[in-house]
Amino acid sequence: MESPRLISTSTATSVVVGALDSCGGAMKDVIDSMPTERPLEQEGFANRKLIRPSLNRNDHNSTHSQAPMERRERPAGGGGGKKTPPPETTNAENFYYQKQMQSKTPMVIVLRDGEEVHGVIEWYDKHCLKVNRTSQPNLVVYKPAIKYMYKEGENSR
Numbered sequence: 001m002e003s004p005r006l007i008s009t010s011t012a013t014s015v016v017v018g019a020l021d022s023c024g025g026a027m028k029d030v031i032d033s034m035p036t037e038r039p040l041e042q043e044g045f046a047n048r049k050l051i052r053p054s055l056n057r058n059d060h061n062s063t064h065s066q067a068p069m070e071r072r073e074r075p076a077g078g079g080g081g082k083k084t085p086p087p088e089t090t091n092a093e094n095f096y097y098q099k100q101m102q103s104k105t106p107m108v109i110v111l112r113d114g115e116e117v118h119g120v121i122e123w124y125d126k127h128c129l130k131v132n133r134t135s136q137p138n139l140v141v142y143k144p145a146i147k148y149m150y151k152e153g154e155n156s157r
Contacts (some may be wrong), residue, residue, distance in 0.1 A: 095126045106152035107131070111145050118152065 100107060100121050109117040109131060117139060119131035129146075131139045 089153075097121060097129070100151075107149055108152050109141060109149045110147045111141070112147045114147075117141060 099105075101123070104120050106118065106120055109119075110130070111117065117131055117133070118138070119133040121128045122132045122138070124130070127144075128142050130138050131141060135141065
């Protein structure tokens, strides 16, 4: 004797298919009806977040039967799509001074009036450099007075 199968539908009704009657003869369909209304707790579709699979962008030779690429989402608060301004300082100048100070590189500092100062940078701050010189007194040079500088072994511009 075959046992009946239970088939569920989306409206929460169940259908019994293939049940034998008591005589063992013809088949009959028995339908057990259940309420078709769903509780309100199951209707939380608006609060669910859409989860998208990550797409492999390295596979350029794939067939075109795959789904098209989706747009990337922009961060919230983008407003008009304007870029944020670049940072005020890049710290490249500070990195250069630190490197020359640590290696005690002999430098040539050319001032705006054409005078050259030869020495090693001892320290620096936002507005000036202290240059140690071997045969002459040490100098504090204001950065606005500097035209350019280079390592002593290199040729000037």
